[in-house]
Amino acid sequence: AQKVTQAQTEISVVEKEDVTLDCVYETRDTTYYLFWYKQPPSGELVFLIRRNSFDEQNEISGRYSWNFQKSTSSFNFTITASQVVDSAVYFCALRALIQGAQKLVFGQGTRLTINP
Amino acid sequence: DARVTQTPRHKVTEMGQEVTMRCQPILGHNTVFWYRQTMMQGLELLAYFRNRAPLDDSGMPKDRFSAEMPDATLATLKIQPSEPRDSAVYFCASGSPAGRRSTGELFFGEGSRLTVL
Numbered sequence A: 001a002q003k004v005t006q007a008q009t010e011i012s013v014v015e016k017e018d019v020t021l022d023c024v025y026e027t028r029d030t031t032y033y034l035f036w037y038k039q040p041p042s043g044e045l046v047f048l049i050r051r052n053s054f055d056e057q058n059e060i061s062g063r064y065s066w067n068f069q070k071s072t073s074s075f076n077f078t079i080t081a082s083q084v085v086d087s088a089v090y091f092c093a094l095r096a097l098i099q100g101a102q103k104l105v106f107g108q109g110t111r112l113t114i115n116p
Numbered sequence B: 001d002a003r004v005t006q007t008p009r010h011k012v013t014e015m016g017q018e019v020t021m022r023c024q025p026i027l028g029h030n031t032v033f034w035y036r037q038t039m040m041q042g043l044e045l046l047a048y049f050r051n052r053a054p055l056d057d058s059g060m061p062k063d064r065f066s067a068e069m070p071d072a073t074l075a076t077l078k079i080q081p082s083e084p085r086d087s088a089v090y091f092c093a094s095g096s097p098a099g100r101r102s103t104g105e106l107f108f109g110e111g112s113r114l115t116v117l
Helices: none
Strands: A003-005 A010-014 A018-022 A024-026 A032-039 A048-053 A058-062 A064-069 A074-079 A090-098 A104-106 A110-115 B003-005 B012-013 B017-024 B031-038 B042-050 B055-056 B064-072 B076-078 B088-097 B112-116
Touching: A003 A090, A003 A104, A010 A018, A018 A110, A048 A058, A048 A064, A048 A074, A104 B042, A110 B012, B003 B088, B012 B017, B017 B042, B017 B088, B017 B112, B031 B076, B042 B064, B042 B076, B055 B064, B055 B076, B076 B088
Parallel strands: A010 A110, B012 B112
Antiparallel strands: A003 A024, A018 A074, A032 A048, A032 A090, A058 A064, A064 A074, A090 A104, A090 A110, B003 B017, B017 B076, B031 B042, B031 B088, B042 B055, B064 B076, B088 B112
């Protein structure tokens, strides 16, 4: 079975602080993909990043960075120097690559509030 | 700019009425997913299709929900009869099968917000 756990339901920080959103996943598949999506107050789901199970390189994109560790089944997301516009619900998701079963399973989401 | 299009954006209906939500996937995408989002349950997968064939609809209440893809440019999700507990935001997403040559991410529509009174 596939499962994604985002233990942090809500996080509130002051602008310019760094914040890390945790994501732990479970899967028996050897090939899988991990994603982060952002859902701003407007409601749409915005794709942020994808990571393949065979590529453990961490990635940085501007103020965003992602730390993928297969050994701990974690795919954490860090926002550096947070801004009010980063306020949103963030979802971690897992997609496994097996025949006929490429479901995208979401975690429960972390509501991030950045206060001015 | 390619995007997934969902209609209607908002729907208010009375209990017992039929509701049909429509989705136009991104041209060239051969997988389509329907998700439902509620405060209590988060994002739940209802059904997904590949090459228009339903691969899994185990997340969908079979007695009142049905999902189809009449053609490659249209996916529908129908609720009949609707109940207040069906009130939620319904998202459609499309993508390509994940693989070494495909990025695998899903692109989501803006959602259809359903309120059943």
